Amino acid sequence: xxxxxxxxxxxxxxVIRLETLQNPENEDGPPxxxxxxxxxxxxxxRESAREKSIFVQGKLDEQEAIIILEKTPITQAVVPxxxxxxxxxxxxxxxxxxxxxxxxxxxxxxxxxVICPATEKHFKKYLRQEVFLIEETEDDxxxxxxxxxxxxxxxVEWVNNILEKKSEADRIIFDDPDPQFGFILIPDFKWDQxxxxxLHLIAIVYPPDLKSLRDLTSYHLPLLINIREKGLKxxxxxxxxPASKLRVLxxxxxxxxxxxxxxxxxxxxxxxxxxxxxxxxxxxxxxxQINSNYYRKHTFTFPLLANDALLSKFKEAGRF
Amino acid sequence: xxxxxxxxxxxxxxVIRLETLQNPENEDGPPxxxxxxxxxxxxxxRESAREKSIFVQGKLDEQEAIIILEKTPITQAVVPxxxxxxxxxxxxxxxxxxxxxxxxxxxxxxxxxVICPATEKHFKKYLRQEVFLIEETEDDxxxxxxxxxxxxxxxVEWVNNILEKKSEADRIIFDDPDPQFGFILIPDFKWDQxxxxxLHLIAIVYPPDLKSLRDLTSYHLPLLINIREKGLKxxxxxxxxPASKLRVLxxxxxxxxxxxxxxxxxxxxxxxxxxxxxxxxxxxxxxxQINSNYYRKHTFTFPLLANDALLSKFKEAGRF
Numbered sequence: 235x236x237x238x239x240x241x242x243x244x245x246x247x248x249v250i251r252l253e254t255l256q257n258p259e260n261e262d263g264p265p266x267x268x269x270x271x272x273x274x275x276x277x278x279x280r281e282s283a284r285e286k287s288i289f290v291q292g293k294l295d296e297q298e299a300i301i302i303l304e305k306t307p308i309t310q311a312v313v314p315x316x317x318x319x320x321x322x323x324x325x326x327x328x329x330x331x332x333x334x335x336x337x338x339x340x341x342x343x344x345x346x347x348v349i350c351p352a353t354e355k356h357f358k359k360y361l362r363q364e365v366f367l368i369e370e371t372e373d374d375x376x377x378x379x380x381x382x383x384x385x386x387x388x389x390v391e392w393v394n395n396i397l398e399k400k401s402e403a404d405r406i407i408f409d410d411p412d413p414q415f416g417f418i419l420i421p422d423f424k425w426d427q428x429x430x431x432x433l434h435l436i437a438i439v440y441p442p443d444l445k446s447l448r449d450l451t452s453y454h455l456p457l458l459i460n461i462r463e464k465g466l467k468x469x470x471x472x473x474x475x476p477a478s479k480l481r482v483l484x485x486x487x488x489x490x491x492x493x494x495x496x497x498x499x500x501x502x503x504x505x506x507x508x509x510x511x512x513x514x515x516x517x518x519x520x521x522x523q524i525n526s527n528y529y530r531k532h533t534f535t536f537p538l539l540a541n542d543a544l545l546s547k548f549k550e551a552g553r554f
Numbered sequence: 555x556x557x558x559x560x561x562x563x564x565x566x567x568x569v570i571r572l573e574t575l576q577n578p579e580n581e582d583g584p585p586x587x588x589x590x591x592x593x594x595x596x597x598x599x600r601e602s603a604r605e606k607s608i609f610v611q612g613k614l615d616e617q618e619a620i621i622i623l624e625k626t627p628i629t630q631a632v633v634p635x636x637x638x639x640x641x642x643x644x645x646x647x648x649x650x651x652x653x654x655x656x657x658x659x660x661x662x663x664x665x666x667x668v669i670c671p672a673t674e675k676h677f678k679k680y681l682r683q684e685v686f687l688i689e690e691t692e693d694d695x696x697x698x699x700x701x702x703x704x705x706x707x708x709x710v711e712w713v714n715n716i717l718e719k720k721s722e723a724d725r726i727i728f729d730d731p732d733p734q735f736g737f738i739l740i741p742d743f744k745w746d747q748x749x750x751x752x753l754h755l756i757a758i759v760y761p762p763d764l765k766s767l768r769d770l771t772s773y774h775l776p777l778l779i780n781i782r783e784k785g786l787k788x789x790x791x792x793x794x795x796p797a798s799k800l801r802v803l804x805x806x807x808x809x810x811x812x813x814x815x816x817x818x819x820x821x822x823x824x825x826x827x828x829x830x831x832x833x834x835x836x837x838x839x840x841x842x843q844i845n846s847n848y849y850r851k852h853t854f855t856f857p858l859l860a861n862d863a864l865l866s867k868f869k870e871a872g873r874f
Contacts, residue, residue: 283627307603339656401647431603509832
């Protein structure tokens with residue numbers, strides 16, 4: 235819509251989406267009372283001036299909730315229209331001048347993620363904390379990490395919903411239903427798909443018993459090679475992004491313990507891509523080809539937040 | 555102003571600022587014709603999806619110009635009002651739901667920097683080269699990369715000056731002069747040492763014949779273990795930073811072909827720490843313990859800039 239258009243005026247599509255949002259019967263949307271307008275701010279878990287994001291703790295209709303606000307990337311397509319926005323001069327010095335643009339709402343959205351009801355685990359996950367590097371030997375995994383995952387791991391209900399097509403079925407980019415070597419490729423929910431700049435998809439494997447890199451042996455090479463080949467092909471077909479533009483990697487520790495592989499645009503300086511947490515799929519495949527037990531035996535180095543329950547387990551065991 | 559207010563309606567202050575902006579006589583502001591509305595977009599120099607910024611090249615009233623747009627951080631103060639904005643539901647799954655907020659312009663500004671007239675120097679400064687991921691097999695290294703390194707004779711004169719104490723001798727943090735297993739620990743020249751926030755040191759090895767990871771075998775394990783142990787000890791002593799706060803890693807491709815190890819503060823989100831280029835020293839040591847020829851045989855994945863001479867060599871060889 236034109237820069238001169240009123241905030242109050244919504245595109246027809248927006249109006250429809252809002253109606254579904256406000257209709258409690260509608261299965262696609264939550265009941266209207268879950269609209270974020272009712273959110274009561276109680277505190278800030280973290281904020282990033284660099285990433286233009288803020289993690290807010292509070293209450294949504296008496297339930298504990300977290301709302302994550304993050305501004306959306308600026309794409310080339312909207313620049314000309316952005317430059318027509320209301321302008322406020324800030325300063326001028328020699329060849330440099332700075333303004334504040336006040337673009338119309340539709341050109342300047344904020345991605346909003348709601349977690350409700352949220353538990354202590356979620357608050358801890360998002361609370362800004364000091365970070366420490368941990369070394370996890372094979373024995374540490376068996377005696378500390380694995381028992382912790384089994385007893386305290388974050389729920390992967392939402393992963394099962396995706397694999398059983400109970401949720402997000404319309405967002406699936408590619409589906410190889412093979413129970414042993416199959417996977418679903420779906421946009422990561424941090425990516426709004428409105429621009430390619432921060433393209434981020436995840437391949438979620440069908441085998442239910444694979445928690446992380448630690449569980450992989452050479453038996454799983456066909457699964458991993460399948461994900462690399464079909465995942466890259468599906469992304470090339472759907473988004474016209476070649477393999478030479480994609481980081482394909484796994485996290486250790488992962489943020490949830492159902493094996494998944496990340497496909498992230500190389501140009502996107504995404505969090506979690508650091509060598510201390512990210513493992514390139516091509517390296518994982520080569521290491522398993524060299525030694526079937528590579529990841530069973532490997533001593534992993536990874537970062538943990540100061541308040542991470544797993545870190546306390548390492549402390550209790552005298553390993554940190 | 556309230557979320558329901560029109561874009562067209564400006565706060566009195568804004569109106570005043572705009573008048574000064576449009577008044578050529580006003581010394582605080584540039585002439586009205588310099589308003590960014592007149593900017594003609596000619597190309598994108600770079601953009602960051604993570605930082606929500608874009609660097610645009612173009613013309614402002616027939617003059618070469620650069621406009622840098624960057625969304626402003628989200629502050630706690632505006633969160634409650636932001637949450638009253640127009641909401642569009644994107645998806646809902648289990649406890650997670652995502653929306654797009656469309657806040658009123660004044661709550662959602664874009665910082666705009668204009669450089670006009672801009673020169674070639676400015677364009678070069680902001681232009682981001684396209685990056686591609688390359689796969690380098692053992693054969694590729696022998697037939698493409700190694701000849702390139704040798705013929706180009708990439709000078710490491712400044713490295714030799716350090717090792718021979720001809721320069722920067724006063725900056726040396728630690729020196730183990732053993733010709734086979736020794737190294738010099740010195741602050742990376744990008745680190746000014748004025749604050750700990752971006753602590754970055756490098757260990758430069760004494761053996762002159764080690765170009766990169768590719769040259770390492772199990773024979774070099776004592777060297778690598780020596781660097782890890784004495785390097786970490788020296789940094790703990792000098793800066794009081796423990797091992798759990800340090801990424802210790804090697805780059806492949808490195809920026810110069812004399813083997814060196816980086817010690818970088820974990821909290822410092824430094825460039826070059828991504829899994830596609832950085833290799834943790836602890837992983838390197840483990841891999842050489844498993845297989846003395848691990849890095850001779852390994853197929854490396856790494857990024858190269860579009861204008862990198864090595865990329866052209868890979869193209870000539872039909873490997874990219």
